[in-house]
Amino acid sequence: MTVLLAPLAAIGRSTLAMLAAMGQVTIYAGRAVSHILRPPFYPREFFWQLLQIGWLSLPVVGLTALFTGGALALQIYAGGSRFNAEAVVPQIVAIGIVRELGPVLGGLMVAGRVAAAIAAEIGTMKVTEQIDALVTLSTHPLKYLTVPRLLAATISLPVLVAVGDAIGIFGGYLVSTTRLGFNEAAYLRNTVDFLEVWDVSSGLIKGAAFGFIVALMGCYHGMNSGRGAQGVGRATTNAVVSASILILATNYLLTELFFTA
């Protein structure tokens, strides 16, 4: 009987641990958000994070978008040719990039770069007692470390997504006009005529949500890092994995909310 119950007990333990972690993350997020509008504010830290998270992520997001746009054009052309629908390449590339691939791939790339960096930095600060030092210097770690990162990521991700959208569409345009024989002016006209404001803005809203998730996971796992190099390493891995999964899950939920109502 014990042998039979052991797997169920393991599932139960994992479920309880997962629910406890979800509760802790929710409480942490609530506390962080509640500090956003309460002084003191740290504008220097905010602008520094804007630079670190936003500006320095531009190359990775741009390159991802460029190659994705190009590959998407090739795929749609190849797939569309099965039922004589090659002409829809500009429209499908545009809608695919701005609604889905721009925000999701941008979010995932920033999760890999930023969530890991935040978790490693804050985790190291924790194990070297810098967080304790902040408290003894009358500085709230949540206000000084978490709030600037949350705000900077939530604001900069939509901007990165917008830039990524433009570069992704350009990638599709480049491949379509140089490799697939599309007319340059017609490609651009089809793209602009087809896209609606909501297509773009829904992607930007997703970007803001993903930015919040990336910074939240980085800060949460950093603050809860274990001791030593192994603890910081585990916190970094957990931050990237949890941010990536949450981005994909949130993307599905937002897509349901935005486009199936």
Add this chain to the structure above:
Amino acid sequence: MILLDDVHKAFGSKQVLQGLTLRVGTGESCVIIGGSGTGKSICLKCVLGLVTPDSGTITVDGQDVQAGDRDAFLARFGMLFQGGALFDSLSVWQNVAFRLMRGTQKRPKAQAREIAIEKLRRVGLKPDVADLFPSELSGGMQKRVGLARAIAAEPEIIFFDEPTTGLDPIMAGVINDLIREIVTEMGATAVTITHDMSSVRAIADKVAMLHDGKIRWHGPVAEIDTTDDPYLRQFVTGSAKGPIEAVR
């Protein structure tokens, strides 16, 4: 006066503090000694509110450390952490002037920098160190910067957590002398944690020995060599034989 009364703290099944009672008078320099893992650092962290005790009371000048205005309470303290705990992303002078650029003690940047450089000079560091980053400093210099940060806002109470760990004997002597001079000069209450008996003799007015989560012995520093207490004698002589188990 700092008073810890019957303080208990456990982490999971591990009982760290088991009824610790200690009194440190105003202007007194108390050194807490004891084996590794006996809860010396936890004791300081309980006073600062970084760790909440499971039971017992801790007061500073009669005020409960968990009650009242935290910022005003913490503004009375300076702390030198074991590893320095300097902020990597800030320059040396910004580390030293951290408290002076924020909160109730905020002052103009130029003035904060001037005070930081003065404090760096006080701990024997030249002004050209001010614009370096902590990663560019040696261990001894980092400790001195940490010391400068601890005294920057001229606190009434200063905690030193293993101030000479990892330093060569000469640098350890320099840090010990600095601590003694600064504490005397500022008239501050000081609590130091150390394993280093030369630090104890250089810094302490009073010594308290922590063992099994309680204060095993306390008294004036002059009495540590003449005590009959077998635990303290073993610790002072550094002998492997005695009531304190070498394997813990």
